[in-house]
Amino acid sequence: MNIVVLVKQVPDTNSERRLTDSDHTxxxxxxxVVLDEINERAVEEALRLQEAHGGEVTVVTMGPDSxxxxxxxxxxxxxxxxxxLSDAALHGSDAVQTARALAxxxxxxxxxxxxxxxNEATDGRMGAVPAMVAEVLGLPALTHARKxxxxxxxxxxxxxxxEGVAFVEAALPALVxxxxxINEPRYPSFKGIMAAKKKPVTxxxxxxxxxxxxxxxxxxxxxxxxxxxxxPPRSGGQKVxxxxxxxxxxxxxxxxxxxx
Amino acid sequence: xxxxxxxxxxxxDDAAALLDLTRDLATRELAxxxxxxxxxxxxxxxxxxxxxxxxxxxxxxxxxxxxxxxPYEVYLQVVEELARAWLAVGLGVSVHTLSCHGLASFGTxxxxxxxxxxxxxxxxxxxxxxxxxxxxxxxxxxxxxxxxQPDGDYLVTGTKAWITxxxxxxxxxxxxxTGGEGAKGISAFLVEAGTPGMVAAPAERxxxxxxxxxxxxxxxRARVAEQRxxxxxxxxxxxxxxxxxxxxxxxxxxxxGLAQAALDVAVEYAGERTAFGRPIGDFQGxxxxxxxxxxxxxxxxxxxxxxARRKDAGRPYATQAAMAKLVATDTCMKVTTDMVQxxxxxxxxxxxxxxxxxxxxxxxxxxxxxxQIQRLVIGRALLDR
Numbered sequence: 100m101n102i103v104v105l106v107k108q109v110p111d112t113n114s115e116r117r118l119t120d121s122d123h124t125x126x127x128x129x130x131x132v133v134l135d136e137i138n139e140r141a142v143e144e145a146l147r148l149q150e151a152h153g154g155e156v157t158v159v160t161m162g163p164d165s166x167x168x169x170x171x172x173x174x175x176x177x178x179x180x181x182x183x184l185s186d187a188a189l190h191g192s193d194a195v196q197t198a199r200a201l202a203x204x205x206x207x208x209x210x211x212x213x214x215x216x217x218n219e220a221t222d223g224r225m226g227a228v229p230a231m232v233a234e235v236l237g238l239p240a241l242t243h244a245r246k247x248x249x250x251x252x253x254x255x256x257x258x259x260x261x262e263g264v265a266f267v268e269a270a271l272p273a274l275v276x277x278x279x280x281i282n283e284p285r286y287p288s289f290k291g292i293m294a295a296k297k298k299p300v301t302x303x304x305x306x307x308x309x310x311x312x313x314x315x316x317x318x319x320x321x322x323x324x325x326x327x328x329x330x331p332p333r334s335g336g337q338k339v340x341x342x343x344x345x346x347x348x349x350x351x352x353x354x355x356x357x358x359x
Numbered sequence: 360x361x362x363x364x365x366x367x368x369x370x371x372d373d374a375a376a377l378l379d380l381t382r383d384l385a386t387r388e389l390a391x392x393x394x395x396x397x398x399x400x401x402x403x404x405x406x407x408x409x410x411x412x413x414x415x416x417x418x419x420x421x422x423x424x425x426x427x428x429x430p431y432e433v434y435l436q437v438v439e440e441l442a443r444a445w446l447a448v449g450l451g452v453s454v455h456t457l458s459c460h461g462l463a464s465f466g467t468x469x470x471x472x473x474x475x476x477x478x479x480x481x482x483x484x485x486x487x488x489x490x491x492x493x494x495x496x497x498x499x500x501x502x503x504x505x506x507x508q509p510d511g512d513y514l515v516t517g518t519k520a521w522i523t524x525x526x527x528x529x530x531x532x533x534x535x536x537t538g539g540e541g542a543k544g545i546s547a548f549l550v551e552a553g554t555p556g557m558v559a560a561p562a563e564r565x566x567x568x569x570x571x572x573x574x575x576x577x578x579x580r581a582r583v584a585e586q587r588x589x590x591x592x593x594x595x596x597x598x599x600x601x602x603x604x605x606x607x608x609x610x611x612x613x614x615x616g617l618a619q620a621a622l623d624v625a626v627e628y629a630g631e632r633t634a635f636g637r638p639i640g641d642f643q644g645x646x647x648x649x650x651x652x653x654x655x656x657x658x659x660x661x662x663x664x665x666x667a668r669r670k671d672a673g674r675p676y677a678t679q680a681a682m683a684k685l686v687a688t689d690t691c692m693k694v695t696t697d698m699v700q701x702x703x704x705x706x707x708x709x710x711x712x713x714x715x716x717x718x719x720x721x722x723x724x725x726x727x728x729x730x731q732i733q734r735l736v737i738g739r740a741l742l743d744r
Contacts (some may be wrong), residue, residue, distance in 0.1 A: 289415070291414075
C-alpha cells in the first residue's frame with residue numbers, strides 16, 4: 100500500500116509567532132521552524148500502516164527551501180522518499196490554491212492508495228486543506244481520525260469531533276486526516292537520521308508539477324488578510340471583593356459568560 | 360523551554376544531529392520525569408527502551424555489530440546531556456555501555472556476532488559485576504569463584520556488590536576467580552540475567568540517585584557456559600581495567616552534566632531573585648560563585664574531551680581518564696554545593712532541584728574508582744618510570 104503524507108513546516112508553538120508587516124503573511128524568519136506536531140502523528144500512522152501492509156511512504160510538502168528540514172525529519176522517522184514543491188510564486192497562497200497545488204504534486208507520485216494529513220496545522224489553523232485536496236482529487240475524505248484501519252481495499256476510521264465519535268469507512272484510494280489523539284509519534288533514531296540523508300527528495304517548481312502560476316500566490320488568492328494586530332497582553336482580570344454577596348456575583352459573572 | 364544549548368565543538372554533522380536528538384529526548388522525555396522518579400525511586404525501564412530505539416545504547420561500538428561507530432568524544436557529550444537532564448539515566452547509559460566493553464574489546468568474532476547486536480540494539484540493559492562486599496577499590500582481591508566443571512562449563516559462587524541495574528539488567532559482565540590469588544587468577548564472563556542460581560538482593564537505599572537501582576547480585580552455583588568466557592582464563596583483570604578506564608570518562612561526563620544542570624538553575628534564579636532592589640546576580644558575592652562554577656564546568660568538560668580524543672586516536676589515556684574523573688567529580692561536588700548557596704533557603708528545599716543535585720554529586724566521587732583511587736592511578740603514573 101503506497102501512502103502519501105502531507106506535511107508542513109510551521110513556527111514552533113513555543114516560540115513567538117508573528118505576521119509580516121508588509122503583506123500579513125507568516126513571518127518565517129522570526130521564529131524557529133519545526134515539522135508540525137500533528138504531521139508527526141500522520142507520519143507515525145503511515146509508518147504503522149506500512150509496517151502492517153507494506154508499500155512505500157512518500158512525504159509531500161509545499162513551502163520555502165527551508166521546509167526541506169521538515170521533510171528530513173519525516174524521512175529520519177522512517178518515510179521512504181519526499182517531494183518538495185517550492186516556488187517563490189507560491190508565497191501567500193490561500194487554502195484553495197494550496198489544496199490544488201498539493202493535488203497536482205500528489206499526482207506526480209505513482210500508485211497512491213492513501214493520502215494522510217494532519218487535520219489542521221498549528222500556524223494557519225484553517226483545518227480545510229485535507230478535505231479540499233480530497234475534493235480536487237475526487238477522493239473520499241475521512242477527517243478527524245483517532246483510529247485508522249486498512250482491510251484489503253477498505254479504510255475504516257474512527258472520526259472524533261466535538262459532536263462525538265462516528266465510525267466511517269471508504270474504499271481506497273482515499274484521504275484521511277488525523278487528530279491529536281491518534282498515536283504517540285516515534286523519535287527518529289540516530290541511524291534513521293543518517294539514513295535520511297541518502298533518501299531521495301524530489302524538488303518541484305510550478306512548471307514541474309504542471310501548476311499555472313496565475314492560479315497561485317498572494318495576488319491571485321481568494322482571501323486576503325486586510326489587517327493584523329498582535330493579541331493584546333492579558334489584563335489582570337477582575338477582582339470580586341466579598342461583601343456578603345460574593346457567591347452571587349461570581350455566579351452572575353459565570354452566567355454572563357454562558358459558562359453556567 | 361529547555362536548558363540553554365551548549366555551543367559544542369563536534370567533529371561531524373552526524374554528531375551535531377545526534378546531539379540535537381539527545382537534547383530533544385532529554386527535554387521531552389527525561390527532564391519532566393526526573394524529580395518525581397527521584398522522589399519515588401521508580402526505575403525508568405521504559406525510558407531506557409526509548410533511548411535504545413533512538414540508538415543511544417550502543418553509540419561507541421562498531422556499526423557491523425549494531426553500534427553507531429561514534430567516537431568517545433561524541434558519545435560522552437551525549438552522556439553529559441542526558442545526565443544534565445537526569446543523572447540516573449546518564450549514568451545508566453554509561454554503565455550499560457561499560458558492560459558491553461569487555462565483549463566488544465576482547466570477545467572472539469563468534470562471540471561478538473552472537474551477542475553484541477542484541478546488547479547494543481536498545482532493548483536490553485547491561486550491568487557490570489566487579490565489586491564485592493569486602494573489596495571495592497582492591498578489585499584484584501575479589502573472591503567470587505568460577506569453578507570449571509568436567510564438561511567445560513563454570514559454576515559461579517559469590518556475591519557482587521554495588522551493582523548498578525542489579526536485578527533489572529538483562530545481562531552482566533562478571534569478573535570471577537578461576538585461578539589462584541591476585542589479578543592473574545581472574546576471568547571475565549558474559550552472563551545472562553535469569554541464569555539459575557543468580558539472584559539480586561533488595562535494592563540499596565541510597566542518599567541520592569534513588570531511581571537508579573543498586574543492589575547486590577548473589578551467585579550460588581550459577582552455571583555459565585564456557586563459550587561465555589571473554590578472553591582466556593586469567594585475563595579477566597585486564598578486561599575489567601580496560602572497561603574501567605572508559606567507564607571513568609563516562610562518570611566524568613555525568614559529573615559535567617550534573618554540575619551544568621546546577622549552574623543552569625542558579626543562573627536563572629540569580630537573574631530573577633531580587634534583594635536590596637536588584638537581582639542578586641548583580642552582586643559580586645553571587646556572580647563570582649557562578650563564574651567559578653562555569654569555569655570549573657568548562658575546564659572539566661575540556662579535560663574529559665581531551666582524554667576521550669586520546670582514546671579515539673588510539674593513544675594511552677588511562678592517566679588522563681583518571682584525571683578527568685577526579686577533577687570533574689570534585690568540581691561537580693563543589694559546584695552543586697555552591698549552587699545551593701546561590702539559591703539560599705530555596706536551594707535547601709525540594710521545590711528546587713539543586714539540593715538533589717548536591718546529594719547526587721557525592722556518589723560520583725565514589726563510583727568507578729573512588730577519587731582516592733584516581734589519585735593513586737595518577738601518582739603511580741608519575742612515579743613508575
